[in-house]
Amino acid sequence: MQLLNKFLKMITFPDLLKGLKITTKYVSKKKITEKYPEEKRSYPYRYRGRIHVTIDTCISCRLCEKACPEGCLKVFPPPREIMKTDKRPAQFYFSQEHCLHCGMCVDSCPTGSIHHSHEFEITVFNTKELLFDKEKLPYDMLKKQYKWNLVENVPTKVEVKKKEEV
Amino acid sequence: MMSYVYDLMKTPFVLALIKIVILLVVAFTVIAYITLVERRLLGFFQSRLGPNRVGPLGLIQPIADGVKLFIKEDTVPIHSNSLLFRIAPIFTFFPSLVGFGVLTFALPWITPASKMHLFALADVDLGVLLVLSLSSLGIFGLMLGGYASGSKYPYFGGLRACSQMLSYEVPLTLSIITVVMMANSFRLSDIVTAQQTHRLYFFIPLIISFVIYLICMIAETNRTPFDLPEGESEIIGFHTEYSGMRFGFYYVGEYTNVVFLSMLAPALFLGGYDIPFVNDIALWQVYPQLISILGFCSYAIKSVLFAYFYIWVRATFPRYRYDQLLKIGWLVLLPISLVNLFIVAGIKLFLLK
Numbered sequence: 001m002q003l004l005n006k007f008l009k010m011i012t013f014p015d016l017l018k019g020l021k022i023t024t025k026y027v028s029k030k031k032i033t034e035k036y037p038e039e040k041r042s043y044p045y046r047y048r049g050r051i052h053v054t055i056d057t058c059i060s061c062r063l064c065e066k067a068c069p070e071g072c073l074k075v076f077p078p079p080r081e082i083m084k085t086d087k088r089p090a091q092f093y094f095s096q097e098h099c100l101h102c103g104m105c106v107d108s109c110p111t112g113s114i115h116h117s118h119e120f121e122i123t124v125f126n127t128k129e130l131l132f133d134k135e136k137l138p139y140d141m142l143k144k145q146y147k148w149n150l151v152e153n154v155p156t157k158v159e160v161k162k163k164e165e166v
Numbered sequence: 167m168m169s170y171v172y173d174l175m176k177t178p179f180v181l182a183l184i185k186i187v188i189l190l191v192v193a194f195t196v197i198a199y200i201t202l203v204e205r206r207l208l209g210f211f212q213s214r215l216g217p218n219r220v221g222p223l224g225l226i227q228p229i230a231d232g233v234k235l236f237i238k239e240d241t242v243p244i245h246s247n248s249l250l251f252r253i254a255p256i257f258t259f260f261p262s263l264v265g266f267g268v269l270t271f272a273l274p275w276i277t278p279a280s281k282m283h284l285f286a287l288a289d290v291d292l293g294v295l296l297v298l299s300l301s302s303l304g305i306f307g308l309m310l311g312g313y314a315s316g317s318k319y320p321y322f323g324g325l326r327a328c329s330q331m332l333s334y335e336v337p338l339t340l341s342i343i344t345v346v347m348m349a350n351s352f353r354l355s356d357i358v359t360a361q362q363t364h365r366l367y368f369f370i371p372l373i374i375s376f377v378i379y380l381i382c383m384i385a386e387t388n389r390t391p392f393d394l395p396e397g398e399s400e401i402i403g404f405h406t407e408y409s410g411m412r413f414g415f416y417y418v419g420e421y422t423n424v425v426f427l428s429m430l431a432p433a434l435f436l437g438g439y440d441i442p443f444v445n446d447i448a449l450w451q452v453y454p455q456l457i458s459i460l461g462f463c464s465y466a467i468k469s470v471l472f473a474y475f476y477i478w479v480r481a482t483f484p485r486y487r488y489d490q491l492l493k494i495g496w497l498v499l500l501p502i503s504l505v506n507l508f509i510v511a512g513i514k515l516f517l518l519k
């Protein structure tokens with residue numbers, strides 16, 4: 001009987017068939033690969049993408065500038081007279097070129113104006129495009145996600161522009 | 167004018183030419199796309215998607231690959247035997263391409279104009295023998311390529327390839343011979359007709375030959391788990407010195423072999439263009455066109471099954487060591503196929519008179 005069993009095992013290749021069975025299962029299984037440009041997956045809540053700054057809540061305290069280990073933030077406070085009423089920075093530079101996405105600036109900001117976004121497609125053809133100033137800075141994409149962010153009632157960029165025009 | 171063209175079409179020579187062109191175009195398309203199908207399926211087996219960037223579903227990928235191979239630099243090493251180096255890739259590629267001519271793809275399509283067989287190019291008497299000799303001719307490509315490269319690594323690669331293919335040629339032949347004995351003919355269409363008239367596909371009585379054929383056809387085409395001659399990434403094979411389109415010829419030659427052997431297998435073991443569970447010949451006398459088209463489809467489906475089997479095996483098994491490979495060839499497959507041959511011969515001689 002044992003001999004017969006052995007013989008049967010020899011001629012039917014049970015181990016090989018088992019392997020074939022396992023691989024067959026994988027053909028119809030869900031694929032792990034993402035079709036990246038067409039289908040974007042959702043990123044974790046605390047994903048560290050490019051730094052975004054909400055200029056309207058910034059109080060020009062320059063804490064982020066001091067905290068940044070790479071020195072890629074540069075805040076220019078407004079003149080004193082204006083500072084009394086409007087603390088928004090006169091100019092704000094952020095250089096993506098050196099940013100480590102370390103999050104020091106985010107931690108140091110007292111108003112939560114500077115924060116990570118989920119934006120990760122940050123490659124460009126020209127390194128000059130990596131320097132962001134006040135106008136170019138990506139504005140406040142995550143304001144609803146950051147609960148400590150005090151921007152719920154802050155006007156959007158378009159509204160601010162309209163105000164300035166008036 | 168039209169009638170002249172029509173008359174010309176009826177001459178066997180022109181008809182054969184037309185059939186050759188159609189066959190070549192179809193064969194090249196199939197060969198080009200089996201590379202894509204293989205890569206995508208391998209991806210599926212590994213939970214990936216495979217190449218799907220070039221064109222919809224990656225359908226233009228084979229063309230992109232071809233263009234890439236063509237515009238690559240084509241180098242011939244200084245120490246190589248340049249004539250042999252140049253002709254060696256052709257040796258692997260063309261024999262199996264010639265093999266397509268021997269196959270019969272469907273029952274005759276009876277047209278009122280000509281009683282020519284539309285689905286067979288050259289259904290020669292000794293078709294099986296021709297196929298076998300052509301597949302042995304394919305060995306020369308590997309051997310010459312390795313020898314002519316003028317470097318010892320491809321030389322040994324060529325030797326390895328040669329000995330592997332020689333040792334698997336024997337069981338392959340012996341397993342095909344049993345089919346020939348059952349059908350009493352070397353002609354491929356006769357083998358299919360024998361299966362149709364007996365209403366029994368040969369893989370049931372000749373199950374051992376069938377399994378041996380399956381193993382040997384993988385080893386013959388140098389594919390995983392027997393891909394020692396090439397060893398895409400790890401082993402230095404016979405085509406190390408080749409580049410550009412000459413390497414492409416080896417690559418295409420391998421896939422031609424794959425397609426050819428997976429088209430030969432249904433004819434030998436699965437009843438070829440026979441439609442399963444239907445009495446083909448009786449129906450064919452009533453509706454010849456319909457049955458011949460349906461038969462062609464069933465042949466295609468059966469071939470696809472074998473091609474799928476190739477890819478399936480490739481996705482599943484790891485590569486054998488070289489000594490294991492030769493051991494399997496000479497110590498397992500050869501005795502089994504010899505015994506099988508004698509058993510079938512005995513049954514044929516004494517029981518099936």
Ligand code: SF4
Pocket residue numbers: 051067068069070071072073098099100101102103104105106
């Ligand atoms: S994330 Fe780090 S490197 Fe980037 S700006 Fe903030 S502190 Fe500087």
Ligand code: SF4
Pocket residue numbers: 053057058059060061062063064065075108109110111112113114
């Ligand atoms: S730490 Fe915050 S509030 Fe202070 S300057 Fe930087 S962004 Fe503005």
